[in-house]
Amino acid sequence: MEKEVIIEKINNFLVDEFEVESEDIMPTANLKDTLELDSLDFVDLVVAIESNFGVKLVSHDFINVETLQDFYDLIENKLS
Template sequence: MIHDEEIRRQVIEVIAEEFELDPVALTPEATLYDDLGLDSLDAVDMVVALEKKFGVKLANEESIRSVRTMADIFALIISLKPAGQ
């Protein structure tokens, strides 16, 4: 069973590696576009990397558009994890 804190750690690991960011900068309140300097193309890459890592589908455009901060990403991934994991 993967706990929420472990999911947060893995999300940080994936994003830090994908975009060569310092994991320390990936705080829950960090904004993707302003604080981390990501753009819309990076967002697509992020979705692909997270889908691959967690085996979930993030293709719901509405939920992806609502993601602005690292906390939003954590909440989205946690909400999509299969029951029992």
């Protein structure tokens, strides 16, 4: 799957499922601060990733994930 498709899918479900404002979605956005995702949102995010990409994520996958770009990269790496 191409990176642009991954980014588009992630951005779409952030807007649709997490009610994130589309103007807040940028690669440098901090998942916790800018996007205001709490711990329950992260659980929902893991479920959304599994259903949209067929990728299983575990808590240690998020250790170095701070920004949306980090998150895009994580999903891209899991898919390759």
